[in-house]
Amino acid sequence: MALVGIVAVSVALTGCGRGDTGSSSADPSEGAAAEGFAADATIGVALPDRTSENWVLAGDLFTNGLDEAGFDGNVQYAGSSNSVGDQQQQIQTMIDGGAEVIVIGAADTNQLATQLQAADAAGITVIAYDRLIQNSELVDYYVAFDNFHVGELQAESLLQGLEERYGDQEAWNIELFSGSPDDSNSAVFFDGAMSVLQPRIDDGTLTVVSGQTTVQQTSTEDWAAENAQNRMDTILQSSYQGQELHGVLSPNDNLARAILTSVQNDGREVPVVTGQDSEVESVRAIVAGTQYSTIYKDTRALVAATIEMVQALQAGEEPETTATSDNGAIEVPSNLLEPVIVTQANAAEAYADNPDLAPLTEG
Ligand code: BGC
Numbered sequence: 001m002a003l004v005g006i007v008a009v010s011v012a013l014t015g016c017g018r019g020d021t022g023s024s025s026a027d028p029s030e031g032a033a034a035e036g037f038a039a040d041a042t043i044g045v046a047l048p049d050r051t052s053e054n055w056v057l058a059g060d061l062f063t064n065g066l067d068e069a070g071f072d073g074n075v076q077y078a079g080s081s082n083s084v085g086d087q088q089q090q091i092q093t094m095i096d097g098g099a100e101v102i103v104i105g106a107a108d109t110n111q112l113a114t115q116l117q118a119a120d121a122a123g124i125t126v127i128a129y130d131r132l133i134q135n136s137e138l139v140d141y142y143v144a145f146d147n148f149h150v151g152e153l154q155a156e157s158l159l160q161g162l163e164e165r166y167g168d169q170e171a172w173n174i175e176l177f178s179g180s181p182d183d184s185n186s187a188v189f190f191d192g193a194m195s196v197l198q199p200r201i202d203d204g205t206l207t208v209v210s211g212q213t214t215v216q217q218t219s220t221e222d223w224a225a226e227n228a229q230n231r232m233d234t235i236l237q238s239s240y241q242g243q244e245l246h247g248v249l250s251p252n253d254n255l256a257r258a259i260l261t262s263v264q265n266d267g268r269e270v271p272v273v274t275g276q277d278s279e280v281e282s283v284r285a286i287v288a289g290t291q292y293s294t295i296y297k298d299t300r301a302l303v304a305a306t307i308e309m310v311q312a313l314q315a316g317e318e319p320e321t322t323a324t325s326d327n328g329a330i331e332v333p334s335n336l337l338e339p340v341i342v343t344q345a346n347a348a349e350a351y352a353d354n355p356d357l358a359p360l361t362e363g
Pocket of ligand 1: 052
């Protein structure tokens with residue numbers, strides 16, 4: 001108990017310091033943050049199905065981090081066969097179980113209206129984690145990496161890789177992939193990337209040979225590797241007979257590896273392929289020179305930022321935010337962290353402080 005007391009006091013002190021940094025400051029007499037709650041309160045964490053390694057990491061980090069902070073953490077994953085229904089039910093159970101805060105990595109960012117209403121009615125604070133829940137006024141906070149910037153960095157690295165590998169050519173053939181349509185991040189990544197690529201498509205530097213250039217045409221249902229591999233197979237068959245493929249915009253590592261498999265099965269030289277998440281197999285592929293780039297979004301930092309937000313709420317402080325994000329209904333107060341682009345050239349440096357990834361870049 002004494003330990004919990006110390007945690008609460010130190011959080012309250014840090015919270016005071018932050019209060020005057022000009023972040024979204026509400027009238028302290030209003031809103032969920034004003035009251036605070038018990039230092040050992042139940043905190044629900046509803047995560048989607050494990051479509052990439054970052055989700056697997058997040059679960060363990062939340063379980064341990066909430067426990068260390070003195071909370072009663074309840075971390076749940078949606079299963080892959082009925083992820084939306086599972087998650088809806090898990091959130092309802094967290095509400096019924098008296099959670100003070102529910103952190104949600106949405107399985108479908110458009111299908112939580114009922115649960116958010118129930119949470120609101122119970123006075124629960126909702127934090128959207130990584131994926132911004134859409135079209136609801138009842139999302140209190142958002143913690144994520146800057147997803148638009150992720151897309152920009154992916155596109156810039158694609159251009160850089162094309163220049164490095166095929167600098168003797170004036171024009172390059174590329175294909176575009178985006179993520180699952182039920183994840184609001186997919187369009188944000190894609191828009192960020194297209195803000196860099198579209199001008200180069202318009203000036204003829206880049207040709208998307210398939211002609212598929214919209215987020216709908218390029219989408220990958222459920223973020224499933226087999227869907228990306230199938231789409232790449234089809235495009236190679238229909239659009240690349242007698243043509244070279246120089247680069248592929250892939251929104252994450254899992255899909256990047258599926259795209260590389262497709263291209264290699266077709267007997268082609270590997271093109272410049274982007275990614276995201278710094279998954280172990282992709283970091284290996286980058287070091288080996290098959291995948292060109294990935295994005296490092298340190299899950300440890302994202303979970304820590306989320307738990308800090310919970311601690312501020314517990315102490316009755318307004319959590320620190322750096323931006324707001326439009327979810328179609330409101331501007332959600334957000335803490336957006338900076339993603340890092342990683343290629344073979346900077347992998348050792350980028351992962352130097354990560355004990356899981358650093359060894360992969362040695363020797
Ligand atoms: C996350 C990505 C991840 C993808 C699939 C997105 O919402 O931001 O990091 O690759 O989901 O799991």
